[in-house]
Amino acid sequence: MLKVNGIDVFYGNIHALKGVSLEINEGEIVTLIGANGAGKSTLLKTLSGLLKPKSGSIEYLGSSISGKAPQSIVKSGISHVPEGRRVFANMSVEENLELGAYLRKDSKEIKKDIQSVYELFPRLEERRKQLSGTLSGGEQQMLAMGRAIMAKPKLLLLDEPSMGLAPLMVKTIFQIIEKINQDGTTILLVEQNANMALSVADRAYVIETGRVEISGTAAELQASEEIKKAYLGGL
Numbered sequence: 102m103l104k105v106n107g108i109d110v111f112y113g114n115i116h117a118l119k120g121v122s123l124e125i126n127e128g129e130i131v132t133l134i135g136a137n138g139a140g141k142s143t144l145l146k147t148l149s150g151l152l153k154p155k156s157g158s159i160e161y162l163g164s165s166i167s168g169k170a171p172q173s174i175v176k177s178g179i180s181h182v183p184e185g186r187r188v189f190a191n192m193s194v195e196e197n198l199e200l201g202a203y204l205r206k207d208s209k210e211i212k213k214d215i216q217s218v219y220e221l222f223p224r225l226e227e228r229r230k231q232l233s234g235t236l237s238g239g240e241q242q243m244l245a246m247g248r249a250i251m252a253k254p255k256l257l258l259l260d261e262p263s264m265g266l267a268p269l270m271v272k273t274i275f276q277i278i279e280k281i282n283q284d285g286t287t288i289l290l291v292e293q294n295a296n297m298a299l300s301v302a303d304r305a306y307v308i309e310t311g312r313v314e315i316s317g318t319a320a321e322l323q324a325s326e327e328i329k330k331a332y333l334g335g336l
């Protein structure tokens with residue numbers, strides 16, 4: 102579905118991604134794990150067109166998307182849930198969901214999809230008229246995911262969905278990630294919580310200072326002594 106081939110991404114002189122390659126097959130949950138500043142968010146921003154690679158290529162469903170504008174990437178079926186959620190605080194839950202469908206014109210379908218988002222996240226339906234800025238962190242994460250789903254993605258990019266959430270909420274969010282995947286959406290999941298990420302993923306890539314250093318099935322990484330020591334709390 103997605104093939105990233107040796108991309109280099111810079112912020113000015115800072116070489117943030119160094120020849121990164123990875124692949125995602127349709128139907129998978131693939132996780133990208135790595136320490137703070139390793140380049141995980143940079144990769145997601147590049148895939149969604151917010152940053153342009155200086156070299157290398159990105160192929161999605163058989164065509165090149167590197168250098169394309171973010172709207173056209175969303176239209177082609179890639180949605181990005183950014184780190185920190187970025188919900189529109191002064192708008193209601195439902196208005197945020199409607200905005201997620203801003204590139205669509207099928208208003209009947211949009212209404213139906215809002216209902217499906219509410220089925221996935223009953224908490225959002227209870228709070229549909231509430232201003233988003235007053236939601237808890239976990240509810241904002243649900244809203245950011247719901248908003249992204251409103252674009253009807255084939256590939257969903259999730260940046261640190263568990264960040265700052267209580268353990269019970271982390272569990273809920275991960276159950277919903279699995280449900281979204283079972284309903285047919287392919288997922289690229291960026292996480293610092295490597296334990297949780299590997300527990301839901303099919304495969305994983307470990308990124309260190311801008312380079313993919315290790316890749317394998319989630320089970321292989323969970324069993325690796327090196328990964329256990331560096332990313333799974335040494336257990």
Ligand code: ATP
Pocket residue numbers: 112115117135136137138139140141142143144184
């Ligand atoms: P985190 O979990 O902290 O977001 P990350 O793995 O997502 O970590 P990135 O945010 O992708 O890391 O950052 C990769 C590198 O690029 C870091 O060295 C970071 O300091 C640098 N960087 C990120 N954003 C910018 C920016 N806007 N301008 C300059 N440098 C940046």
